[in-house]
Amino acid sequence: MTETTPTVVLVHGAFADATSWSGVIAELQSHGIPVLAPPNPLRSLSADAAYVASVASQIDGPVILVGHSYGGAIITVAGTAENVVGLVYVAAYVLEEGESLGELQDRFPASPLGANLKQWTYPAADGTDAVEVSIAAGAFPSVFAADVAEDVTTVLAVAQRPLAAAAFTEQASAAAWKTKPSWALIAAADNAINPDVERFGAQRAGATVVEVEGASHAVAVSQPKTVAELILQAVRAAG
16 A cells, blocks of 8 residues: 555444454455554543544544444544545444434334443533443343354453443534545344444435445454455545
């Protein structure tokens, strides 16, 4: 790759962490692609997007933002950073400006995710208790990672990172896909996000779409080569 090869910034979603990209990172690195997988705070859409935008803006050269799940909402906002040249959505929410996750989801039948969320509290900055949610450990394999080996999902279930409940109602302040090219991978057997939610958002954004039959929400874990290939398309288009 040339000196202008974009850096790929991988943004994980809720109920996961940056290690969920491990297989994808290895694939991209084997092609000589510079990669960064920062932690996603999972505290609020505006704050999380501001953090990711700050990471992107401190990278020399062009950046491709890749978002999984809730990470898709984040890159939709953070992608307005000047050096971001493309957006890749992986089993993700693709929001419109002024739209929340809840509003987008409510247009379609609910997935099994909502009925299997467990609530926790954590101390907010103002000293009050705020609510965060995770997936009940027993439901995690079927909801999040049905095509991943059981010995892996039992570990992922207890290592998941919760999402602040307020993130479901916060509206996106921007929609970077209106001015940046986008790509989207639809996980056709997703039990966390209704695949129709993914399809609708991707179509609305005018994204280049790849649909993966039988893929769970954890498609980056189960099929890293497929995910990496879509990201490589974005990198090549930007280069």
